[in-house]
Structures are given as C-alpha cells and as structure tokens.
Amino acid sequence: MYVSARSDYALRAMLAVAATGRGDGELVKAASLAEVQEIPLSFLQGILLDLRRAGLLFSHRGTEGGYALTRPPDEITVGDVLRAVGGSLTTVRGLPAERADYHGVAAGLTEVWLAVHGAIATVVDSTTLADLLTRDPTGRAPTAT
Numbered sequence: 001m002y003v004s005a006r007s008d009y010a011l012r013a014m015l016a017v018a019a020t021g022r023g024d025g026e027l028v029k030a031a032s033l034a035e036v037q038e039i040p041l042s043f044l045q046g047i048l049l050d051l052r053r054a055g056l057l058f059s060h061r062g063t064e065g066g067y068a069l070t071r072p073p074d075e076i077t078v079g080d081v082l083r084a085v086g087g088s089l090t091t092v093r094g095l096p097a098e099r100a101d102y103h104g105v106a107a108g109l110t111e112v113w114l115a116v117h118g119a120i121a122t123v124v125d126s127t128t129l130a131d132l133l134t135r136d137p138t139g140r141a142p143t144a145t
Helices: 005-021 030-037 041-053 078-086 109-125 129-133
Strands: 057-060 066-069
Touching: 005 030, 005 041, 005 066, 005 078, 005 129, 030 041, 030 066, 041 057, 041 078, 078 109, 078 129
Parallel strands: none
Antiparallel strands: 057 066
16 A cells, blocks of 8 residues: 555545534634645645545635534544545555456465455544544554543
8 A cells, every 4th residue: 555645635634624623513724724734735725625525524615614524533434535535545556456457377466455455444444533533642542541
C-alpha cells in the first residue's frame, strides 16, 4: 500500500473537521484547515471536493460557510476517506489488486496481492475517525484507569 500525499492530507483534514465539529455541526473553513494542517490550500480544495462528492463532508458557501462531517466520526472509517480520494486501497503496477493477472510460475502472486489488499481493508475499515481522535498525541490508545 502506498499512502499518497493526497490520502494523507484527506485524513488529516477529516480529523481536523471531526475534532472541531464534534457533532455540533460547526463549520470549518478550508483556509483554516490548510493553515492548521499545513496543506497547500489549492490542493486541499480539490481533496475537499472529492470528500464532499463521496458524501463524507457537507459544505456551505458564504462568509459563514465551511465544511462539516455528514456523519458522526465513529461512522466514518479511514477506508471511507482513502477510497474517496484514491480509489483502490491496493494497487499493482497502477491497477487495483483485483485486476492483477499473472500466468505460469507467477500465477500465485494474484492470491498474495489479494491477501495484502484484504489485510489492509480490515485495518482501515475497522478504524474510525473517532478511534483516531481518542488516541493521545503519541499515537497510542489511551490506557484504562
């Protein structure tokens, strides 16, 4: 799996929107997201458009406008975001892993790439934005007290 800048920026933007809104529908401006997350604004605008088209973000225009999540953070997975901006989670020579086709001695590679794809999907589809927001700044899950 290759994590592109686009995918990384999309996840960072979604986490920032989720952290700001926290379910109360507060709108976050693209310029604010770009500044706080150190993402080029012009690049971020295209990402936000993809996330909106995928139904993950709601946008409102105007001086009081901005972006908010369409669902609570515990209902949006890392996989949802990655697919919205990058398509397939795993690629082989630029094609989705499902389309990798081999013959002869290399025929078993298709099975390996599909297993890799499945393992990645399991992780990203079971990790929500809320899961990531509850981790401490070092990236560890909080410990029970």
